[in-house]
Amino acid sequence: MIPKRRFDAVIVGGGGAGLRAALQLAEANLKVALISKVFPTRSHTVSAQGGITAALANVSDDNWHWHMYDTVKGSDYLGDQDAIEFMCRNASSAVYELEHMGLPFSRLDNGKIYQRPFGGQSQNYGGAQAIRTCAAADRTGHALLHTLYQRNIAARTQFFDEFFALDLIRDADGYVLGVTAMEIESGEPWVFEARTTLLATGGACRIFRHSTNAHINTGDGLGMVLRAGLPLEDMEFWQFHPTGIPEVGSLITEGVRGEGGFLVNKLGEKFMANYAPNAKDLASRDVVSRAIAQEIRAGRGCGVHGDYVDLKIEHLGTEKIKARLPGIRELSMQFAGADPITDPIPVTPTAHYMMGGIPSNLHGQVVSPAHYGPEEAVPGLYAAGECACVSVHGANRLGGNSLLDLVVFGRAAGMHMIEHLRENPIPRPLPQAEVEKSMARVARWDRKGGTETVAGLRGEMQRVMQDHCGVYRSEELLLAGLEKLTRVAARLPDAAIRDHSKHFNTARLEALELENLLPIARATLVSALARTESRGAHSREDHPQRDDRQWLRHSLYYCQNDQLDYKPVKLKPLTVESFQPKERTY
Numbered sequence: 339m340i341p342k343r344r345f346d347a348v349i350v351g352g353g354g355a356g357l358r359a360a361l362q363l364a365e366a367n368l369k370v371a372l373i374s375k376v377f378p379t380r381s382h383t384v385s386a387q388g389g390i391t392a393a394l395a396n397v398s399d400d401n402w403h404w405h406m407y408d409t410v411k412g413s414d415y416l417g418d419q420d421a422i423e424f425m426c427r428n429a430s431s432a433v434y435e436l437e438h439m440g441l442p443f444s445r446l447d448n449g450k451i452y453q454r455p456f457g458g459q460s461q462n463y464g465g466a467q468a469i470r471t472c473a474a475a476d477r478t479g480h481a482l483l484h485t486l487y488q489r490n491i492a493a494r495t496q497f498f499d500e501f502f503a504l505d506l507i508r509d510a511d512g513y514v515l516g517v518t519a520m521e522i523e524s525g526e527p528w529v530f531e532a533r534t535t536l537l538a539t540g541g542a543c544r545i546f547r548h549s550t551n552a553h554i555n556t557g558d559g560l561g562m563v564l565r566a567g568l569p570l571e572d573m574e575f576w577q578f579h580p581t582g583i584p585e586v587g588s589l590i591t592e593g594v595r596g597e598g599g600f601l602v603n604k605l606g607e608k609f610m611a612n613y614a615p616n617a618k619d620l621a622s623r624d625v626v627s628r629a630i631a632q633e634i635r636a637g638r639g640c641g642v643h644g645d646y647v648d649l650k651i652e653h654l655g656t657e658k659i660k661a662r663l664p665g666i667r668e669l670s671m672q673f674a675g676a677d678p679i680t681d682p683i684p685v686t687p688t689a690h691y692m693m694g695g696i697p698s699n700l701h702g703q704v705v706s707p708a709h710y711g712p713e714e715a716v717p718g719l720y721a722a723g724e725c726a727c728v729s730v731h732g733a734n735r736l737g738g739n740s741l742l743d744l745v746v747f748g749r750a751a752g753m754h755m756i757e758h759l760r761e762n763p764i765p766r767p768l769p770q771a772e773v774e775k776s777m778a779r780v781a782r783w784d785r786k787g788g789t790e791t792v793a794g795l796r797g798e799m800q801r802v803m804q805d806h807c808g809v810y811r812s813e814e815l816l817l818a819g820l821e822k823l824t825r826v827a828a829r830l831p832d833a834a835i836r837d838h839s840k841h842f843n844t845a846r847l848e849a850l851e852l853e854n855l856l857p858i859a860r861a862t863l864v865s866a867l868a869r870t871e872s873r874g875a876h877s878r879e880d881h882p883q884r885d886d887r888q889w890l891r892h893s894l895y896y897c898q899n900d901q902l903d904y905k906p907v908k909l910k911p912l913t914v915e916s917f918q919p920k921e922r923t924y
């Protein structure tokens with residue numbers, strides 16, 4: 339008999355998004371289960387460095403309208419302007435709320451929250467650089483995660499740490515009624531039944547070989563959604579952060595350039611002025627990543643292989659580096675062997691963030707046009723954080739906007755879930771067949787023998803994605819990638835877990851994660867192949883222009899037959915004038 343627990347809400351994911359949503363529900367005295375495959379404060383939010391963006395105007399003149407403009411422009415006009423307005427309007431109150439919860443922000447001399455400039459931030463709709471990102475040194479995510487975790491403990495959220503969510507449980511009417519899960523230590527299956535389910539499983543950059551993301555970022559929520567017959571949105575848009583440490587992937591925050599750091603090629607040239615004459619090193623991330631890629635291609639990369647550029651910050655001085663960028667110094671010394679007080683940091687574009695994800699609206703409801711008519715919500719199912727596509731980041735996310743997205747939409751989702759619970763007080767019967775289907779999927783990994791290994795197939799998938807779907811793409815490259823990926827995926831049934839002894843559950847976990855990663859990689863290639871334009875982080879060398887006439891729309895990918903569908907971008911904000919698409923320069 340599978341253990342079954344019933345809650346009002348089950349939250350899958352204990353990062354910033356999951357914790358913020360859980361807090362809203364727990365403080366309303368609802369019974370909340372939070373499932374996390376790692377201890378919540380080890381969630382990837384912990385590694386967010388640079389900060390959280392809100393137009394507090396503590397350092398430069400600022401207001402949320404300018405933040406909204408920058409976000410729309412940064413998204414290359416693919417972001418939904420209703421959601422972007424909602425996020426930017428609510429940013430200041432979200433940051434003050436965190437401050438009041440006890441988040442230890444760095445301070446200005448006058449005691450106000452410290453803010454630093456980030457890429458793509460401007461005053462007065464494209465004017466001078468704005469200084470908008472609120473920071474706790476270079477450990478903002480760490481501070482945010484611990485603050486929210488402590489508040490959840492106080493609010494009596496029930497934590498199920500080191501539980502791995504497997505599948506959504508949906509009934510014949512399409513209601514989501516909870517999830518199946520596995521307790522990692524024992525391998526025991528569990529059923530978490532709830533009238534509302536929120537997916538907050540974070541990003542999926544582990545489809546790539548070189549990534550700033552932790553190994554746990556395997557897009558499990560996205561896999562669950564695809565298996566439930568629902569689509570994923572805008573999967574062609576992955577952000578390559580300009581400044582990852584080569585090979586290792588560790589991130590050197592944009593906050594470093596915000597504090598005054600700059601990039602140079604092997605000739606010592608500050609090359610960003612050639613690509614973004616105004617914003618230079620603080621241009622949007624897609625722009626800076628392409629600039630680095632071009633310098634490397636032109637033979638101006640640094641090092642023996644010429645495959646990186648240098649990020650210089652010595653001129654900031656020892657005191658400032660130690661006070662504002664202590665974690666970065668540590669990372670650089672440990673992983674690049676360079677103390678930035680005296681040496682440049684080697685950097686290269688590295689897979690960092692997923693702009694696409696589970697289609698959701700600004701209440702956190704998962705929406706599915708093709709199955710439910712125009713933008714109808716999937717009853718009982720919510721998504722927030724990096725796994726969700728609201729879409730506030732469109733084709734390219736601005737730095738500091740993800741932590742903001744987590745808390746604004748985590749809270750909004752929590753509030754809407756409370757409403758849903760009020761309107762749906764009676765639990766619906768649980769479809770046992772769905773539970774059994776999920777368990778049968780897991781049981782397949784008990785097989786022995788096998789000619790393939792999970793690690794081997796995962797490595798091949800990551801190489802395919804790195805080589806065929808990176809900063810620059812083309813039809814030829816993507817088609818070849820898709821063919822290779824198809825061959826890799828076809829070998830999955832021949833894979834088995836070698837070690838059925840003491841490491842068996844972790845091995846089984848990696849197998850289940852691969853079952854999530856492979857369709858996400860496929861969604862990415864298929865969506866990227868179809869989009870014959872260049873927009874934001876999606877750069878097609880064979881289609882170098884943005885094409886608003888044909889492509890000002892969101893992609894929706896269904897795994898059945900690789901079906902693609904499209905929906906329009908919401909150009910109409912909630913209360914203000916639209917920002918009409920125009921050429922994007924920095």
Ligand SMILES: Cc1cc2nc3c(=O)[nH]c(=O)nc-3n(C[C@H](O)[C@H](O)[C@H](O)COP(=O)(O)OP(=O)(O)OC[C@H]3O[C@@H](n4cnc5c(N)ncnc54)[C@H](O)[C@@H]3O)c2cc1C
Nearest residue numbers: 351352353354355375383386388389503540723724740741
């Ligand atoms: C190095 C780095 C630095 C960054 N710096 C910044 C920054 O300065 N500012 C900014 O705005 N953004 C930054 N970002 C982006 C931002 O940190 C992330 O987008 C964000 O933290 C994601 O939060 P989340 O709550 O969606 O997911 P996460 O924090 O990744 O949490 C995901 C949760 O889901 C759980 N989970 C996943 N799958 C399962 C499963 N199958 N079963 C159970 N639990 C599961 C995990 O255990 C985890 O608790 C940075 C990203 C990186 C990689």
